[in-house]
Amino acid sequence: MQQLTNRSKQVSNKEMTLAERIYLPAIAHGMAITIKHFFQKKVTIRYPEVKRYLGPVFRGRHVLKRDADGRERCTACGLCAVACPAEAISMVAEERQKGEEHLYREEKYAAVYEVNMLRCIFCGLCEEACPKQAVYLRHDEFVPVFTERDQVIWGKDLLVEDMNNRYLREAWTKEEAHAQDLKKAAGAISHVEPRAIP
Template sequence: MQLTQRAKHVDRHPMTWIERLYFWNILKGMLITLRHLFKRKATINFPEQKRSFSSVFRGLHVLNRDEEGRERCTACGLCAVACPAEAITMEAAERLPGEEQLYREEKYAAKYEINMLRCIFCGLCEEACPKDAIYLSQTFAPSNYSRKGFIYKKDDMLIPNPLTEPETYKKALGERPAKMIGNQ
């Protein structure tokens, strides 16, 4: 009884003398490998050439600023709660008078760390954030010699100020400008 149409009948006849020489089969195999000699290579020269990521690729985290260059994060901790890998740690601090150009809200993250070895790049922090303060960019974490090097601090993730350094800001922004348009 046939369960599927895919079953292929295996020919189990004893090999003839010619077949036992394997000469023709070896020749066939050699021709197959020879054809591969001229095929397009499947690999690329990695550090010089890079494959493009999908537009929904989730890479390293970026801590966002608003149009005036103020940090958006208010250290509410929703990202840390949402994180299934428990990779996010933060400490909140109160904005002092005179710091209004630095932080958008009265409360901000004095310390914000993501352990990139724990992070699974699911993007739930991005979804959880009510302030659009964190999003996943299109680069991935570079290699490092120590575990400590994989704990990314605020300085490592904060996007450059759009007012003072617009060029690096644009570069860090990547191809996801939709995220940047502040929608409270």
């Protein structure tokens, strides 16, 4: 039969040589391999202390963006809730009153915006559905582990962006991310922030 790769070996029933039958040279060879691995660099990442950078397109913790003036971008159109395959998002819309222009960018806003973190599958479809570029999944933070039921549903207090700790990222598309990776490999970008859990 035609060989597809050169790695396959023909089976042979030849008598073993004396060295093979004694088995000791093979043992010594094997032990040389294991002791080499003993002194090799370990692949383990000590997780809570050291965190691996997951790339600029990782989908982590949700954020409801504000614009440059600090106004909430969300207009409560509900497209994210419709797009969500897990039906994790729910919201209550409200009309913007006079004097609230510095709080909400659009004339309608989400008075309540809730994400059920047990339902969310972090697919990122809400990001794609949003016409106002209000919903993003952060690439630099996880949703922390919750231990109580009332920690599961996240309201606006946890979702809306903190102006002192804005969510910014350099790469948004696959191509930009790739370019950024190349720059990082070349040493141009040195600051890869480890994620901090709030």
